[in-house]
Amino acid sequence: MDTKALRQKILDLAIRGKLISQNSDDEPASVLLERIHAKKQMLAGDGKLKGKNPKNDTIIFRGGDNLHYEKFADGRVGFIKNIHLSDS
Numbered sequence: 001m002d003t004k005a006l007r008q009k010i011l012d013l014a015i016r017g018k019l020i021s022q023n024s025d026d027e028p029a030s031v032l033l034e035r036i037h038a039k040k041q042m043l044a045g046d047g048k049l050k051g052k053n054p055k056n057d058t059i060i061f062r063g064g065d066n067l068h069y070e071k072f073a074d075g076r077v078g079f080i081k082n083i084h085l086s087d088s
Contacts, residue, residue: 033059033060034059056073
């Protein structure tokens, strides 16, 4: 295995959380992202943070099929096909 392939494998394992044992008390990333999104909206509403254009606001989430989707402000949901990690 060459250096580039080794680095890629280590990065892949790190992203998947397989290099260290996982804390079962940690919340899922999707819950964290929802909390961050709500906090940003609250700060924007209070004038403490410059708000995004609500027409362009989106939320990325993982569906029940374990694939990634993007929810748009108008209610549309789109499949994101470029978020895949290799199993190699």
